[in-house]
Every structure is written in C-alpha cells, then in structure tokens.
Amino acid sequence: MSKQAEFAVILKMNPMFADLGSDELQRIAGLCHTQQMAAGEVLFQKGDPGDALFGVRRGQIRIETGASDGSRLTLNFMGPGDLFGEVAVLDGQSRSADAAAGEATELFVLRREDFLAFLEREPKVAIKIIMLLCQRIRWQSERMEESMLQPLPVRLARRLCALAADFGSEVHISQEQLGVFVGAARESVNRQLQLWRKDGILDLQRGRILLNNLNKLTAVARNE
C-alpha cells in the first residue's frame, strides 16, 4: 500500500475526518510528508505554533506536560494509527503540551499551510470540516457537563476502557497519572482499583494494570 493510501486510512479512522468521502481523503493524504524520529527526540514543545497534524505510522509519541513541581506527567501515548494535532492544523494556535518520541518513530505530517490552501481551493470540503467541528462542539458540550458530574468509578472505568482500546488488556500507566486523567486524587484512584481487584475485574502491578474483565468495566462506564 502506498504511503498516501496508508495515511488516508488513518485519517478515515479519526472521527474528525471519517465523514469525508474517500476521494477527498485521498487528496488530503496526497498533501502529506513523512518524518523519522529517533527515540527521545522532541517533536514539539508547549508554546510552539501548531503548524501541522501528525499521524503515527510506527513507533510511539508521548504527549507530556511539565508539572508545576518540575516533574513530568504523561498525558497520553499515541501509537500506530493514532492522529494528533487535528485542531492545531486548522487554527494554528500554540501547542498546549510537549510531544516527544518514546521510541524510534515514523510520522505522517500534514502541514497547516498545505491544508489551508487545499481548503481554500475546495470550499465544499471546508464546509464539511465546519460541520464536523460543530458536531465536535455539540459532543463536547453534551459529554463534558455530564462526564464531570459522574462519580469517580464511572470516570475511571471510562478512562480505562479508552486506554484498553489503544493498548489492549495490559495498560502501562501509574495510578498517579490515572488520577490526573480523571481529575481525582491518587489515593481515591487506588481505593477504587483495589475494590475492582477484589472483584477480579483487574490485577495491579507496579506501573501496570491488567484488565481481566473488560465487560464488567464497560458496564460500570455506562453507569448502570
């Protein structure tokens, strides 16, 4: 499969581009470049202008932020097939976190100027993008308000399910970071995980969580 076709597939998997026609996706994918990164190499830092969208072809990118106490917290891992910077490529605002390669990585790069020029030539696609952004706004305002009001177990279960979708049943994350994700204290996270461990839903190791029963977890996530 050509690079271009491969990138089109990745775009298609992202909700932001999923509703575009495959013809349009192919043309967008045709604008892309690729970029190699060594392990540890920095892709961008907080404050850099958001001048591109990236898709991971192979390897891993860590999205992290320098916490106020100087320590670093990983906000997200992007693996093969994952896309990030969709909003930045459109509005060019500065990055809100740092990104660095966790291992040797190859990226698809769609530069902002190329994409904007394309949109200007193709107003119909621009209008589709507008509709997709609107959907996202609606989705956000529905979910967000609801989501933060959910009790901790629900928020935690949702986050774990999301992580499982990316990394399978063995999630490599500290309870501290999990706490940051769901907006809760580490201790509260730990206590809830203990309860689930006693139910056999998961197992705990240092820096790792093993999801044994994703079904029960999704049931909690649905808040039944």
Place this chain on the structure above:
Amino acid sequence: MSKQAEFAVILKMNPMFADLGSDELQRIAGLCHTQQMAAGEVLFQKGDPGDALFGVRRGQIRIETGASDGSRLTLNFMGPGDLFGEVAVLDGQSRSADAAAGEATELFVLRREDFLAFLEREPKVAIKIIMLLCQRIRWQSERMEESMLQPLPVRLARRLCALAADFGSEVHISQEQLGVFVGAARESVNRQLQLWRKDGILDLQRGRILLNNLNKLTAVARNE
C-alpha cells in the same frame, strides 16, 4: 441605522463572529431577514432541524425544555442583542431545546442555506469560521473541565454574573432553576445565597435576586 448595520453590530458582539472583518460582517448581515413574533408564539421545538441563526432585535425569547416529570424548565432567556443558534446554522443539527417568545419580539433571522451558499462563494471566510470554531473547541475543553471542578460558590457567582450581564442587577429566576443551571441542589443554592445576603452582596425575593454588589460577586467568580 439600517436593519443590516444593526444586525452587523449584534454579530460583532458575539465571540463567534467578533474576529471577522467589518466588511465581511456587513455582507453576512446583508443575508438576514426579520421576523415578528407575538407573546407566547413558538419559534422552534426540540427536534426541529436547525435551519437558522437568530438575533433578538427587541423583546425576549425563552429557551426551555420539557423536564422528565412534565414540568418546564427555562434554560435561558435571550434579550435584545443576544444571538442564538450559531452552531445550528452551521451544521443543521436538530434543536436540543424549545424556544418561544416571552413577549412581543422582533428577530433577525439568518437562514442556513443563505449562509452556507455565502461560505461556498467565500472560502476565506469559511476558513476564518473554521478557526473560530477551533478556538471555541479549545476554550470549551479548557473551561469545561476546570469549571465543573470549581466549588459551588464559584459556579454560582459565574452564573449570576452572566445573568446580570443580560438583565441588569435584578435577575428574575427561581432558586430551583438556578440549581439546574449550575448543576447543584436547590438547598445548596439557597444556603450559598443566604451567606451572600448576610454580606449584603445581594437581596432575595420570591423568584427574584437583586445584585447589590456585582464587584464582590465577580471577585468570587474569579476564585480569588
């Protein structure tokens, strides 16, 4: 001032259009119609297609929703100068609440089809709209997460300030509805309002709140 210029001013006041050039705003305003409504007349109902953006020229529109128990809850009041349906006009999704005139009202109407045709003729404006939507997405994801984590007094103060901006120092709203707005129990709302009353920040009447000291309230809203 011509209707068109008047509508341009209203658009300009809305963050969604504020960054467009006045030339572009004039042309958008040129697409508008006006519509008269009698008191109590229904503008749209939940589920109707979102086929227009509205601006209140004079009068009042109530945005309400039928609650599960059959009673009606007012979600918002739109007064002269207020704009609503900005997202609907772009994506055409169905309305998520009902809207009816609280009194005799005159509206500016910008129809979806007119606006989309305009965007297709003017891709540069479409791209600006895209950037504005992106800003909104960023703003939402920053604010929302933060906002729901704020303690009740902060959320309440923010909502009261927002209402004061629309209706001046006498806000006509029940404590029950205020509770729905900020996602809190009526009793909690009442207790906080009592505290502020004792500080002379506001006065309470049946179905009404009198803001005596908006400065102190905005100080609380800023969470200092």
Place this chain on the structure above:
DNA sequence: AAAGATATGTGACTTATGGCACACTTCTCC
C-alpha cells in the same frame, strides 16, 4: 549490596454537597 527514588496500599480525619423532612410564605385559581 546499600541508598535513595518512585510507586503503591491504607487508615484517620475533614469538607463539600446531596437528599430528606418540614415549616413558612406567597401566589393563583375557583
């Protein structure tokens, strides 16, 4: 192997908020 750093487990306490119960007041409608 020793020492420090990092991650996890757990108990005790505090605080914010929700929810129930009930009294009281004001409006509305017959």
Place this chain on the structure above:
DNA sequence: GGAGAAGTGTGCCATAAGTCACATATCTTT
C-alpha cells in the same frame, strides 16, 4: 376568601472524595 400549589429557609444526616500521615514494596544507581 379558602385551598392548594409553588417557592423558600433550615436543620440533620449520609456519602463521596480530598488530604495527611505513614507503611511497604519495588526499581535504579552507584
């Protein structure tokens, strides 16, 4: 003008979650 509905004020208790304190347990570095 009486009855009921709707809005409000307040006490009491339950619960969820944060915070602090400290014990372990596991990695890393020298």
